[in-house]
Amino acid sequence: MTAPRRLLLVNGPNLNLLGTREPQIYGSQTLQDVEALVASAAAARGFEVRSVQSNHEGVLIDAIHAARTDCAGIIINPGGLTHTSVVLRDALAGVALPIAEVHISDVVSRESFRHHSYVADVAIVHVIGEGVPGYITALERLIDVITGQAEG
Ligand code: CA2
Numbered sequence: 001m002t003a004p005r006r007l008l009l010v011n012g013p014n015l016n017l018l019g020t021r022e023p024q025i026y027g028s029q030t031l032q033d034v035e036a037l038v039a040s041a042a043a044a045r046g047f048e049v050r051s052v053q054s055n056h057e058g059v060l061i062d063a064i065h066a067a068r069t070d071c072a073g074i075i076i077n078p079g080g081l082t083h084t085s086v087v088l089r090d091a092l093a094g095v096a097l098p099i100a101e102v103h104i105s106d107v108v109s110r111e112s113f114r115h116h117s118y119v120a121d122v123a124i125v126h127v128i129g130e131g132v133p134g135y136i137t138a139l140e141r142l143i144d145v146i147t148g149q150a151e152g
């Protein structure tokens with residue numbers, strides 16, 4: 001069976017507020033902008049994107065499980081769950097798909113509670129502190145991994 005040319009884009013809690021507050025940290029683009037940018041960049045590489053954002057951990061986990069059967073990889077900004085959630089990490093590890101972890105802000109230069117990621121070691125791609133364009137960097141690197149074009 002050929003691999004599906006579909007990716008799952010996951011945005012975690014509070015990322016529905018993008019573009020409404022804290023533009024100095026998260027920029028002025030909205031979640032809708034992010035989803036459209038990612039879909040457009042993916043289309044240029046021949047992939048489609050299913051996007052989900054939720055403020056509820058279980059909804060995110062169900063979406064990750066569903067990707068197992070029809071997606072080739074997952075791009076995820078887990079929001080604050082990055083620093084707290086073993087269950088989200090277990091879901092990502094459990095689907096055995098290549099994962100790209102994205103953070104808009106430079107978490108390592110912020111509060112110490114943002115320095116640890118439960119997701120980092122189950123992700124193959126990490127893009128941190130590049131703002132919203134970081135989602136595109138993550139997408140390109142993930143597709144390179146999926147299509148075997150990643151540098152060794
Ligand atoms: O930098 C990132 O992308 C984060 O994943 C964003 C999370 C934060 O908890 C992580 O440490 C780093 C927070 C998402 C909240 O997004 C907002 C956007 C606009 C206004 C308010 C919150």
